[in-house]
Amino acid sequence: MIDPFGRHISYLRVSVTDRCDFRCTYCMAEDTTFLPKADLLSLEELDRLCSAFVAKGVKKLRLTGGEPLVRKNLMWLVDRLGRHLKTGALEELTMTTNGSQLARYTADLAAAGIRRINVSLDTLDPAKFRAITRRGDLDQVLTGIAAASAAGMKVKINAVALRGENEDEIEDLLLWAHGEGMDLTLIETMPMGEIAHRAEQYLPLSLVRARLARRFTLTDLPDRTGGPARYVRIEETGGRLGFITPLTHNFCESCNRVRLTCTGTLYMCLGQDDAADLRAVLRSSTDDKPLLDAIESAIARKPKGHDFIIDRRRPAPAVARTMSLTGG
Numbered sequence: 001m002i003d004p005f006g007r008h009i010s011y012l013r014v015s016v017t018d019r020c021d022f023r024c025t026y027c028m029a030e031d032t033t034f035l036p037k038a039d040l041l042s043l044e045e046l047d048r049l050c051s052a053f054v055a056k057g058v059k060k061l062r063l064t065g066g067e068p069l070v071r072k073n074l075m076w077l078v079d080r081l082g083r084h085l086k087t088g089a090l091e092e093l094t095m096t097t098n099g100s101q102l103a104r105y106t107a108d109l110a111a112a113g114i115r116r117i118n119v120s121l122d123t124l125d126p127a128k129f130r131a132i133t134r135r136g137d138l139d140q141v142l143t144g145i146a147a148a149s150a151a152g153m154k155v156k157i158n159a160v161a162l163r164g165e166n167e168d169e170i171e172d173l174l175l176w177a178h179g180e181g182m183d184l185t186l187i188e189t190m191p192m193g194e195i196a197h198r199a200e201q202y203l204p205l206s207l208v209r210a211r212l213a214r215r216f217t218l219t220d221l222p223d224r225t226g227g228p229a230r231y232v233r234i235e236e237t238g239g240r241l242g243f244i245t246p247l248t249h250n251f252c253e254s255c256n257r258v259r260l261t262c263t264g265t266l267y268m269c270l271g272q273d274d275a276a277d278l279r280a281v282l283r284s285s286t287d288d289k290p291l292l293d294a295i296e297s298a299i300a301r302k303p304k305g306h307d308f309i310i311d312r313r314r315p316a317p318a319v320a321r322t323m324s325l326t327g328g
């Protein structure tokens, strides 16, 4: 699939649920109302939709959410999608998780062919972890990470850089992740959803990078892993550090992905509202042809990029939906 700007679309992110066992302060409100369960696509429908994307040339599929591992019977879907790895139609099946349920599901994930996994972890301080996630248990996540590594999965740590919250801990996170043989990727908080204190939390990664450069030697790397991160090698640790900088450096020119929600809405851009309702098409016929056509015409409308901006004088978010609904 090629969009109007000549970009090859080969990466689908699927938010399998908007629900989550955490309430990270930058992601969702404490009293978030989740979608009625009746609105969700069934796992069979998600399989059919994802398989249609694979038929259209998607090579990489990431399951995300909300927290993907809290969706009931998710392993059925993971296992089903694994068949596309076996045929070679899909090159990679992967997941982004908060890690709370990871230890329980590691063996099943590995058996389905998941080789790499992203775990979100913003701090190594148990009290701060609980405060940022509003309910998470750090030990449980660390146990999950250890289990995934022991099962042979490549784990990457994602951390959102938060002013005044984890900004003094970024070096520790880096040394810990690299000490465990894991990449670390830092993310700028994005203006998605009505979240209190967004502007106060926003920490530009240009600043973080400049601070790290005082202590470490950062060598730019050409590596792209199919996502928006730009990587450096930290010469002192030998590990990789990624920067996802939607605010300070827009990465849309190389965007290869689209996002599907758990209700079958396809967002062609993380930061724009235009969307295609694939659930209606999916349910209108058992024949896949209309679905494949609807995917094709949605891709033909993929916008050039997002216009994220975080400004104390303009408190409205770029898009009203949260990252957990769209699928981060």
Ligand code: SAM
Residues within 6 Å of the ligand: 020, 026, 027, 064, 065, 066, 067, 068, 096, 097, 098, 118, 119, 120, 158, 159, 160, 187, 188, 189, 190, 191, 192, 323, 324, 327, 328
């Ligand atoms: N629950 C899983 C997790 O936390 O890894 C998967 C879904 S979560 C929405 C995916 C990623 O989006 C996480 O790494 C999270 O830190 C990030 N995220 C959530 N809200 C964000 C925001 N407003 N700006 C930047 N990153 C955000």
Ligand code: SF4
Residues within 6 Å of the ligand: 020, 021, 022, 023, 024, 027, 028, 065, 066, 067, 098, 120, 324
């Ligand atoms: Fe849940 Fe992930 Fe959002 Fe945190 S970032 S509230 S873990 S969906």
